[in-house]
Amino acid sequence: MLNLNGMLSIVMPAYNEEKLIYHSIMETLRIVEKFVPELEIIAVNDGSKDNTKAEIERAIKQDSRVRMVSSEKNRGKGNAIISGVSQVEGKYVAFVDADLELNPSQLEGYLKKMLDDNKDVVIGCKFLKDSKLDYPFKRKVISMGYYIMLLVLFHLNVKDTQTGLKVFRVEAIKPVAHLIRTSGFAYDIELLVAIHRRGFSIAQMPVEVVYVRDSGVKRIGMKDIWQAFCDTWAIFGRVYFKHYYD
16 A cells, blocks of 8 residues: 555546446546555546436445536547546546556556655656557557657657656646646647646656557547647647746
8 A cells, every 4th residue: 555645636537438437437446445545536527428427427426536527518638637637636646548548557656656756747658668558550650650749849858748647746737737728639748848847857657558449439530630730839839939838
């Protein structure tokens, strides 16, 4: 059991995840409570058109450690994450995707890294040699291309911003959360750039990814990739011309 001296708040965004969300919430609680004495899950219903909200409510009735933030409209993953962060009560904040492609058991190593090395943020990185990846080649190519783009634009010493599993000290994320303007998949880079420019430290850890998709919802398409590309250039402008995050 880790000695955190505070609660871990897990933010889990969901859009049309009725087939997965209840199981994912309960499974995350079951796994994480083995190494974290105090935790909560903030499940964010991002304007789902199916029964995602009802499934989250079912989890709330089952376990008082579950809370929900719900939006009537789909506002994008970035907005969903930030709305969840605004409600956390813990000393530490973790992001876990609703499909559990990244098993939440990995949070134990991330939190230990944070405590042992006194880091403010620990994120998963698919490009570390000990990472285990089982997902489509197309996604590997997209991830590598985006990494190269970010390295050129931001000189941020982070090989992978897009892996969903992340842990933050609350003092690193809450002060910058309101600055995040990107609603889509590029919100990760904006968040990490803002945190980095405030002087907080970021460490990387290997990840084990298992590609599973049972909900029938297409996670990311060419439209999303193009939007992330445009959002990244917008972040570049805010960093170097407006000094928005300083």
